[in-house]
Amino acid sequence: MKRFRRQLAFGLFALIAATVGALWLNGKSNTLPNYAYLTGWALLAGMFVLTIYNVRKKLPFLPLGKSETWLQIHIYLGFFTTLLFLIHLNFRAPHGWFEVVLAWLFVLVSGSGMVGLFFSRVLPRRLATRGGEVIFEKIPALRHALKTEVEKLSLGADAKSLVIAEFYTKRLAPFFSGPKNFWNHLAESRREVSALLAELEDLRRFANDMEKEKIERLGALVRQKDGLDYHRALQLALRLWLFVHIPLTYGLLIFTALHIILVFGFSGGAR
Amino acid sequence: MSEQLPAPDFDAQNYARPNQNWICGHACEGNACRPGPDQKGNCCATAECKPVLKIKPGETKGRWVCTRTGGECESGPLPDGSCCNPIPKCSPVPTLRVWRGRVTLAVIAAACAVLLVVLGNPPWRNNFISPGIVSSPHSGAAFAALALTNRLNQSCGACHVAGNSGPNEMVSVALHAEPGILDLKKLVFAKAAGPTAIDEACLKCHAGKNVHQPDAPQISCSFCHVEHQGIKIAATMDANCNFCHGNAAKMPAAIGGKPFALVHHFADDHPQFRFLTEKLRDPDTLKFNHALHLTGTTIPNLPGGSKLDCVFCHSPDAAGAFMKPVAFEKNCRVCHSLQFDPATPELQLPHGSAEFVSAYLRSLPKQYLDLAAKQNVADGNNFVQQKLADLRTQFGSGEDLEKRIFFSTATTAPEINVGNVSGVTRAIFPGCAYCHEVKSIGGLPEITKPIQTEHWLVQAKFNHAAHANIACTQCHDAVHSKDTADILLPPKETCVTCHSPRGGVADTCAECHTYHKLPVAAQ
Numbered sequence: 001m002k003r004f005r006r007q008l009a010f011g012l013f014a015l016i017a018a019t020v021g022a023l024w025l026n027g028k029s030n031t032l033p034n035y036a037y038l039t040g041w042a043l044l045a046g047m048f049v050l051t052i053y054n055v056r057k058k059l060p061f062l063p064l065g066k067s068e069t070w071l072q073i074h075i076y077l078g079f080f081t082t083l084l085f086l087i088h089l090n091f092r093a094p095h096g097w098f099e100v101v102l103a104w105l106f107v108l109v110s111g112s113g114m115v116g117l118f119f120s121r122v123l124p125r126r127l128a129t130r131g132g133e134v135i136f137e138k139i140p141a142l143r144h145a146l147k148t149e150v151e152k153l154s155l156g157a158d159a160k161s162l163v164i165a166e167f168y169t170k171r172l173a174p175f176f177s178g179p180k181n182f183w184n185h186l187a188e189s190r191r192e193v194s195a196l197l198a199e200l201e202d203l204r205r206f207a208n209d210m211e212k213e214k215i216e217r218l219g220a221l222v223r224q225k226d227g228l229d230y231h232r233a234l235q236l237a238l239r240l241w242l243f244v245h246i247p248l249t250y251g252l253l254i255f256t257a258l259h260i261i262l263v264f265g266f267s268g269g270a271r
Numbered sequence: 272m273s274e275q276l277p278a279p280d281f282d283a284q285n286y287a288r289p290n291q292n293w294i295c296g297h298a299c300e301g302n303a304c305r306p307g308p309d310q311k312g313n314c315c316a317t318a319e320c321k322p323v324l325k326i327k328p329g330e331t332k333g334r335w336v337c338t339r340t341g342g343e344c345e346s347g348p349l350p351d352g353s354c355c356n357p358i359p360k361c362s363p364v365p366t367l368r369v370w371r372g373r374v375t376l377a378v379i380a381a382a383c384a385v386l387l388v389v390l391g392n393p394p395w396r397n398n399f400i401s402p403g404i405v406s407s408p409h410s411g412a413a414f415a416a417l418a419l420t421n422r423l424n425q426s427c428g429a430c431h432v433a434g435n436s437g438p439n440e441m442v443s444v445a446l447h448a449e450p451g452i453l454d455l456k457k458l459v460f461a462k463a464a465g466p467t468a469i470d471e472a473c474l475k476c477h478a479g480k481n482v483h484q485p486d487a488p489q490i491s492c493s494f495c496h497v498e499h500q501g502i503k504i505a506a507t508m509d510a511n512c513n514f515c516h517g518n519a520a521k522m523p524a525a526i527g528g529k530p531f532a533l534v535h536h537f538a539d540d541h542p543q544f545r546f547l548t549e550k551l552r553d554p555d556t557l558k559f560n561h562a563l564h565l566t567g568t569t570i571p572n573l574p575g576g577s578k579l580d581c582v583f584c585h586s587p588d589a590a591g592a593f594m595k596p597v598a599f600e601k602n603c604r605v606c607h608s609l610q611f612d613p614a615t616p617e618l619q620l621p622h623g624s625a626e627f628v629s630a631y632l633r634s635l636p637k638q639y640l641d642l643a644a645k646q647n648v649a650d651g652n653n654f655v656q657q658k659l660a661d662l663r664t665q666f667g668s669g670e671d672l673e674k675r676i677f678f679s680t681a682t683t684a685p686e687i688n689v690g691n692v693s694g695v696t697r698a699i700f701p702g703c704a705y706c707h708e709v710k711s712i713g714g715l716p717e718i719t720k721p722i723q724t725e726h727w728l729v730q731a732k733f734n735h736a737a738h739a740n741i742a743c744t745q746c747h748d749a750v751h752s753k754d755t756a757d758i759l760l761p762p763k764e765t766c767v768t769c770h771s772p773r774g775g776v777a778d779t780c781a782e783c784h785t786y787h788k789l790p791v792a793a794q
Binding site: 037038041094095096097098099137140141142143144145239242243246247248250251254255258260261262263264265266267 | 294298299300301303366367370371374375377378379381382383386398399400401402403404427431432433434441442444445446448451452455458459467469499500501
């Protein structure tokens, strides 16, 4: 914890210092020749360092420093390049088609990175408060096991309960057929599962003692399935933001390469 | 080493392989096979074991033995040596990592495809890569015609070499650009605001580049004028002006022997206007007293009863930016009559030319005779003689009358009501010299033509219409001006009241100054 605070303090200090420096230089933009070129190259260098973090993750055997350190650099440099991007744009929205697409790619990559940072700071804590650790890849198997048990309880040879069988067909089968309530879980809403449990509880009025035991057990299984869905939703969110961040990074790099060619081909040294 | 061993509760059967690209199709049922899919996503499932043939000493055929992990199965291998428990084949499922890779490839392919299609089509290419709307002077039909005249490309190629070519040549131009793509040294240590390669394109039409006054040293056009910012070419920013005008090292210490002021902000260090510091005077020879006309008690009210004010004489031009010149017929005659005969208000002197006045006076008998005819006087000749006799009685000879009319500055003439002015005025014409400078050249009168200076600050922009909510006297101190030579422009401090950060109105250099060299005719 102490080390984390030290890293955080150092990272924030470096970010603030770099930001102040960049804004100071921006104030002197007219006294610096080729200011747009310099900010552009600085931005490209920043983007390059940010991109090779992905390469670093794929080459864990190379002595390139700790992945944790790389991540810290990636985060703080990400914020700084966003500022550099705004300075490079002179704090104005671009107009041309190509530049608008390029800017949007940067915004999406940068924005998805910030969303990812937010998820990685918030969602693990929420996961820790809801049941034990569940491996994402094993969730389908666990869900299948729960479905099998519910089927056995409701429709098995010794079930002998029309009420439960009917309820299973109508409400439990769809619920256990796959992952449910993705957005509700992200929003920390339990409305759907509470409604299902309430309906299950209502069955008690028509159930005998044996059926009541089964309903008790079915309720527990519904809660377990809901817990699994919760883990799946949050863990999926922790992975899905990368589906925007990484692919668009490569799109951004391609457009950036063309941007450099266009700048040097067309500007002829102009600002 | 022991730390790398699986934990005691390690489930070898259901081992998940999150780092691999494919997972067993049975994994979602909790029955993933032990070998799992290969790297290409093919199912590797065969059977639960691979039986081994054991031949005891003395035997010729031998016996197949089950090798299943966890113990031999009850049935054992089949006679042909294959396992009796084949594992059903599955359709391996790609992991999220694989899907992410596919999305990445799709994005790369889409980006490349879009760029290839767009860049390969010239009309699309120009529209796509243009960083913004080109200003109206550099676009449209007029520019295309000009480009044609100058044998230039009528599109991007008119200014950009790379605009004449396809993608391959575009890359070639970029690689040979000056400064080059990787020529960081030149980029960092380039001379600020110095001329660039793109300036050559500007010079094709703006030959000489002596557009800044007074012939500024070589500054890149694009230093002040950034293109592709919209229909209206982007206004030059203060920072551009301050680059030279706010830098002692760049400005000459003096121009014409006078120290050159460094300027950063209008409100702070902009010098006082030169017409004040150099005590310039209006060269107009007309004798006019603004204070008297605005505050004098002898000034009659205008037709309709309103008081004489600034707008009666000073009316804006069609654009509203500047004031039209004051005209005698429209603005002065209403009070200042050119009646010379106290008894004959119908006859008035012409205005505008001394020769016309002289000719008129010499034709007075004819003028009186025409008047008699108009008034149906029976004896016209007698009428003329009577009028002329009255004039002689009052002014002496005809020569005396002409001298009085041209050179008199008398202010004691009889006062009567003139026209529809409310109140009495000096009805009788006191003499041209009352308002004009009249010289005698060889005995002949010569009236100096009044000079009405339309623009005092010829390099400045001003728009009266934009200042319509301010009273005239707030800027022009006319009520205290008794002399025509007073230049009634406000001092800098009056402008700063509004044009400053505190006043809240724009105070940029370009707000008032034009910096291009004037055409020769205007100079």
